[in-house]
Amino acid sequence: MNNKSILIIGGTDGIGRALANELVRSNKVLIVGRSKEKAQAFKKANPTNGHYLLSDVSLLKNIRALVTEIKATLDSLDVIIHTADILRVKRLNTEEGLEMSIALNYYSRFLINQLLMGEDPKFVPGRMMHIAAAGFPPSKRFMNNFPLPARANSFKGHGIGQIANDFYGLTMAEKLKALGVKVNILNPGIVDTDIRRNGQFPKFIKILSPIFGFLLRNRQKSPQEYAMIPLSILRGENPDAEHFVLINSKGKGINGNTTLNERDTQHELYQFTTERIAGILGSEKGIAWL
Numbered sequence: 354m355n356n357k358s359i360l361i362i363g364g365t366d367g368i369g370r371a372l373a374n375e376l377v378r379s380n381k382v383l384i385v386g387r388s389k390e391k392a393q394a395f396k397k398a399n400p401t402n403g404h405y406l407l408s409d410v411s412l413l414k415n416i417r418a419l420v421t422e423i424k425a426t427l428d429s430l431d432v433i434i435h436t437a438d439i440l441r442v443k444r445l446n447t448e449e450g451l452e453m454s455i456a457l458n459y460y461s462r463f464l465i466n467q468l469l470m471g472e473d474p475k476f477v478p479g480r481m482m483h484i485a486a487a488g489f490p491p492s493k494r495f496m497n498n499f500p501l502p503a504r505a506n507s508f509k510g511h512g513i514g515q516i517a518n519d520f521y522g523l524t525m526a527e528k529l530k531a532l533g534v535k536v537n538i539l540n541p542g543i544v545d546t547d548i549r550r551n552g553q554f555p556k557f558i559k560i561l562s563p564i565f566g567f568l569l570r571n572r573q574k575s576p577q578e579y580a581m582i583p584l585s586i587l588r589g590e591n592p593d594a595e596h597f598v599l600i601n602s603k604g605k606g607i608n609g610n611t612t613l614n615e616r617d618t619q620h621e622l623y624q625f626t627t628e629r630i631a632g633i634l635g636s637e638k639g640i641a642w643l
Contacts, residue, residue, distance in 0.1 A: 354376060354379065354380055354584075355380065357381070358380070358427045358428065358429055358430050358431050359382045359432040360383050360385070360432070360433045360434070361376075361434045362433070362437050362465060363386060363436035363438065364384025364386055364395075364405075364436065365384055365385075365386030365387070365388045365405075366386065366388065366391060367544070368541060368579055368580060369384065369436035369437070369484075370395070371575075371576035371577045371579070371580040372434060372584065373395060373403075374395075376584075376587070377395075377402045377403050378402075379402075381402050381427070382402060383405065383406065383426055383427055384404070384405050385405070385408055385410065386405070386407065386408075386437075387409055389407055392407060393405070404426055406426065408422075411456045411457040412448065413449055413451075413460060413461065413464055413634055414449065416464045416465055420465060420468040420469055423469065423476075424473065427476075428475070429476065430475070431480070432481075432587065433466070433480075433481050434483075434484070434583070435458075435462045435465075435482070436484045437457055437461065437462075438454070438457060438511075439453055439454055439457050439458070439511070441453075441454070441508065442507060443507060444506050451500070451633070452500070452505075452507060452510040453507060454507050454511040455500070455501060455510050455511075457514075458485065458511065458514045458515060458518070459514040459517045459626075460630060462518070462521075463521060464640075466525070467640055468640065470529070470534075470643060471640065471641035471642060477529075479534060479535065480536075480537070481525065481535070482537045482538075482586070483518045483521075483522060483538045484583070485519065485540070486512075486515035486516045486519050487519060487538045487539050487540030487601055488519065488601055488607045488610075489512070489516055489540070490613065491519075491613055495513075495612060495618065496618060496621055496622065499517065499625070500629070516613075519538050519609060519613055520618065520623075522538035523609070523614065524619045524620065524622075535594070537583075537598060538598055538599050538600065540599075540600065540601050541579050541582075541602060542574065542579070542601075542602030543574065543602075544576055544579045545573050545576070582600070582602075582603075582604040586604075591604055593606030
């Protein structure tokens with residue numbers, strides 16, 4: 354990976370920041386996040402190749418302006434990596450009426466991709482990568498829970514949003530095949546990120562977390578350790594990533610269960626998502642959906 358233009362949504366911390374720190378050595382890297390302090394630190398450490406934009410992508414109304422800024426910062430796009438996420442139990446909705454986890458880890462990714470790729474061929478990347486669920490088996494009633502039931506908590510929202518990424522990735526792999534775009538949805542497994550370490554969990558979970566941490570100490574990776582898997586994909590060192598959309602926590606390609614591979618469900622979710630986004634944005638119904 355040399356002299357590429359790379360966009361990392363959620364690049365101020367965790368896995369996204371670990372990837373940015375590696376890729377910026379020989380590529381132009383634009384990170385998007387909410388922390389001005391962390392974004393500026395990245396820019397200061399990488400004054401030539403490092404760039405940043407600040408945005409709260411959990412709000413769909415912010416994304417059109419963000420995409421305009423991305424296009425003003427980058428001349429073209431070779432890779433887009435989505436890592437933005439949140440982990441909490443107590444239900445939290447955005448002002449647009451979406452559960453926060455799904456808004457951040459699914460809807461925002463969907464809309465950013467659409468606005469970049471659907472409107473300008475220079476911003477159709479060679480590789481699209483989502484750090485998400487990758488293979489967690491959805492039930493046959495998945496669409497009954499999408500969008501999230503009113504009484505469901507945000508932890509369930511996180512899981513449903515991540516599985517929606519799997520459906521979406523399989524759909525996009527078909528839609529973008531003719532354009533030469535490789536799509537990968539990656540399951541990071543247990544990674545010691547701030548969203549896991551500082552997630553808003555019930556008190557009893559926080560009390561027990563040191564015990565879980567001790568029991569899982571040999572399975573938990575640092576963001577830097579996990580970043581080696583997506584980096585191997587970007588460097589062309591993982592042949593599975595060329596033939597599989599879904600990549601498990603060990604970097605191996607997987608097919609997913611029967612429900613995940615049902616074309617009718619994939620298309621139903623895609624259509625539902627486009628209609629929901631258009632409904633929230635109102636005047637944005639003219640989006641060039643892929």
